[in-house]
Amino acid sequence: MIDQQIEIATKDGHTTTFITHPERGGPFPVILFYMDAPAIREELRDMARRLGTSGYYVMLPNLYYRAGVMELGPLPADPEAPERKRMFALMSSLSVPLVMEDTKALLAHAEGDKAANTDIVGALGYCMSGRYAVNAATHFPDRVKAAASIYGVQLATDQPDSPHLAVQKTRAELYFACAETDVYAPPEIIEEVRNGMKGSNNEVEIYPGTHHGFAFPKRPVYNRDAAERHWERLLALYRRNLSA
Numbered sequence: 001m002i003d004q005q006i007e008i009a010t011k012d013g014h015t016t017t018f019i020t021h022p023e024r025g026g027p028f029p030v031i032l033f034y035m036d037a038p039a040i041r042e043e044l045r046d047m048a049r050r051l052g053t054s055g056y057y058v059m060l061p062n063l064y065y066r067a068g069v070m071e072l073g074p075l076p077a078d079p080e081a082p083e084r085k086r087m088f089a090l091m092s093s094l095s096v097p098l099v100m101e102d103t104k105a106l107l108a109h110a111e112g113d114k115a116a117n118t119d120i121v122g123a124l125g126y127c128m129s130g131r132y133a134v135n136a137a138t139h140f141p142d143r144v145k146a147a148a149s150i151y152g153v154q155l156a157t158d159q160p161d162s163p164h165l166a167v168q169k170t171r172a173e174l175y176f177a178c179a180e181t182d183v184y185a186p187p188e189i190i191e192e193v194r195n196g197m198k199g200s201n202n203e204v205e206i207y208p209g210t211h212h213g214f215a216f217p218k219r220p221v222y223n224r225d226a227a228e229r230h231w232e233r234l235l236a237l238y239r240r241n242l243s244a
Contacts, residue, residue, distance in 0.1 A: 001052060002115070003045075008061070010105040012098075016070060017106065018045050018060040020052040021115050028057040029120040029242040030110050032103060032136055032144075034129030036216075037091045039064055039072045043218050051124075054235055056242070057116040059106050063099060063129075064090050077220075091128050096161045099132045100139045107143070122238050123147040126215065127184075130176070131155060131163050138169035146241035148175040148234055151212050153184040156192035164196035174202040175237050177230050182212040205233070 002023050007014040018040070021028050033048050040062050048058040062070055067090055075083050110116040121143040125133030130152015137147040138161070147170075149155065149163065155176070156164040166174060174197070178190050194204045207214065207229065211221040215230050 001049060003049070008105055008109045010065075011101050012066050015065045015102055015105070016040070016062045017109075018048060019058065020045075020049050020060075021057040022052065022055060025055065026057070026115040027117040028055055028115060029122060029238070030107070030116050030118055031056045031058045031122040031124060031238065031242075032106060032133070033058050033060045034099070034123070034125040034132045034136075035060065035063055036125075036127035036129060037087055038075055039069065039087075039090075041071055043216060050231070051234075051238075054238070056122070056238065057110065057113070059110065061102060061106055063094055063102065066098075067093060094128070096132065096135050099129075100135060103132075103136055103140065107140070118143060120145060120242050122242050124150070124234065125152060126150045127212070128153055131161075134163040134166050134174060135161055137172035137174065138166050141170045141172065144170070144172050146173045146175070146237050148177065148237060150177045150215055150230060151179045151182055151185060152176065155185060156189045156196070164193045167197060167200045167202065173237060173241050174200075175233060176202075176204040177215075177233065178204065178206045179210040179212050179214055180206055180208050181210070184212055 003020045048060045052058045110118045123133035123136035130149030133147045137144040207226045210226045213219040213221045214223040215227045
């Protein structure tokens with residue numbers, strides 16, 4: 001595997017981006033891996049590597065670069081802790097238009113790398129970034145062939161870029177993995193997403209016995225069986241849609 005961490009120029013500055021892909025056999029389909037709210041950390045880089053070993057050019061950008069923040073470090077469990085309040089402020093500073101501008105820059109960089117095939121793109125987002133992965137499919141419909149939201153938030157809103165409306169704007173295959181217990185995506189929101197996906201080949205799956213964050217090994221709510229199931233679903237999704 002080849003790993004690199006580089007600065008990619010964007011409309012608003014430079015985003016530090018971790019890129020990983022196999023050493024041989026390219027060019028590889030691109031997977032845009034959008035970070036969750038706790039920001040870039042080795043846990044996410046390891047997940048990017050796991051994707052990359054299956055034959056993908058994985059890009060993991062720092063979305064908090066506009067605030068001059070890269071890694072947040074350990075976060076206390078107390079929601080009132082200053083570190084957590086800072087994280088939520090950073091999360092709220094992002095928007096779909098900002099992240100889609102960053103996505104343009106990421107794809108422009110990948111176009112210049114002979115290891116990347118930017119005609120075949122997948123997207124992946126956890127937590128705050130589930131909606132960004134889905135919007136990548138709607139904003140870049142000729143490139144993004146598959147997108148996955150893993151316990152995503154703000155999946156059904158009154159905004160035109162709401163993920164539950166994505167079927168109308170993309171032919172990409174969409175997959176929504178949802179925790180059974182999730183205060184950030186309660187059952188009534190998941191039902192709206194299900195209704196929005198009706199009549200399509202997209203899937204909304206609830207993982208029994210899980211809580212928000214179940215796929216991350218470093219989280220107290222980590223559920224090994226569910227995490228491995230989500231990897232199986234992701235890799236199958238990309239195999240179906242990201243072949244040349």
